[in-house]
Amino acid sequence: MTNRKKHSLKVLAELNNALNLIEESDLSAFSSDSMQNSAELEIKEAEGLLGRCANELNGNTKPKLRIIHHLACSGGTLISKCLSALPNVYLLSEVHPHTGLAVDLDKPRYSPTDITSLAKYAKIPFSNELADKIFKQSIISAYEHVESLGGTLVLRDHTHADFNTWSVIPQRSRVVSLLEENFNIQSILTVRDPIDAYSSLVKNGWVHFEPKSFDEYCRRLLLLLEQFSSDQIFSYELLSSEPQTQVAAICHRLDLQFDETFENIFSLFKVTGDSGRKSDVISERERIAPQAIIEESENSPFYQKYKEKYYVTN
Incomplete structure (x- = not known):
């Protein structure tokens, strides 16, 4: 396995863990709309990172x-x-x-x-x-x-x-x-x-x-x-x-x-x-x-x- 793929796998694992923590959190517990919106934005960004990382692993470096x-x-x-x-x-x-x-x-x-x-x-x-x-x-x-x-x-x-x-x-x-x-x-x-x-x-x-x-x-x-x-x-x-x-x-x-x-x-x-x-x-x-x-x-x-x-x- 190349160093690049090892690095990508590590990043992918970290992102998965981060996304799981975010998704398990209760957004309703936040005291303000701005904090809830911030949490939702983090989820969206994490999902985007996961997708890009997965594409890298598959060799799809260019968007479709x-x-x-x-x-x-x-x-x-x-x-x-x-x-x-x-x-x-x-x-x-x-x-x-x-x-x-x-x-x-x-x-x-x-x-x-x-x-x-x-x-x-x-x-x-x-x-x-x-x-x-x-x-x-x-x-x-x-x-x-x-x-x-x-x-x-x-x-x-x-x-x-x-x-x-x-x-x-x-x-x-x-x-x-x-x-x-x-x-x-x-x-x-x-x-x-x-x-x-x-x-x-x-x-x-x-x-x-x-x-x-x-x-x-x-x-x-x-x-x-x-x-x-x-x-x-x-x-x-x-x-x-x-x-x-x-x-x-x-x-x-x-x-x-x-x-x-x-x-x-x-x-x-x-x-x-x-x-x-x-x-x-x-x-x-x-x-x-x-x-x-x-x-x-x-x-x-x-x-x-x-x-x-x-x-x-x-």
Whole structure:
């Protein structure tokens, strides 16, 4: 046994003894609210120390951070609302360090809290490097704040910015690459049949890549899928038909507390990117893709590759 582990075991034993003494004490015996609050605070701090010490013994020196990924118009808003409805979960929607989609340098918008955009408007040199630093520190601060309140932070990566814009497609998610040094990242990817997702993308005017073809969309989707293992990938179609089973499976993969009542309240949560369904009931959706895109899919080599490797609902 290493000296570090011996020391950790000793500390853990001492903390356990201290916590037992605190828990066995009668808080009602304290004469003032301030003294009782102080005792309760000691318990909370001791429990936190126990948890950190246990993590050290298990080799988990970095805190766990959950991230969900999906392309635009692929059902991401629905899963984001479902996760937001889980106990003590706080979801930051569509995060990204420096996507050009958010900034129009010719028409600066009022954004007093968005230092990254203001830096671009000010033409500060190497603004993307600055954006990375601001983003990373902001997520760390948000994580620590939420954790101190007993909550769980979940990030919704704006995956569209990495894979469906004019920017060079990264080898890995930019959000993950920035945060993995400080966090133990747990990720999932949700996907929707490309025919429906691309049709919705065209309808909303969000085709930000060239060429603007369905085949190119599928090529980019395949590059995204290659970054995830099969147990990290979840289907929007299955989520729509089996919400309880699929959300439970996602919770298991992300180590979140599942609560079957999420279906009753998911529609109450507001997130960015809410361009799709407005119903407060989760149900399967009919295909509304135009005939032209359906015909294009029949001649798409990359869509055929997608169908060979991944399940597609018809």
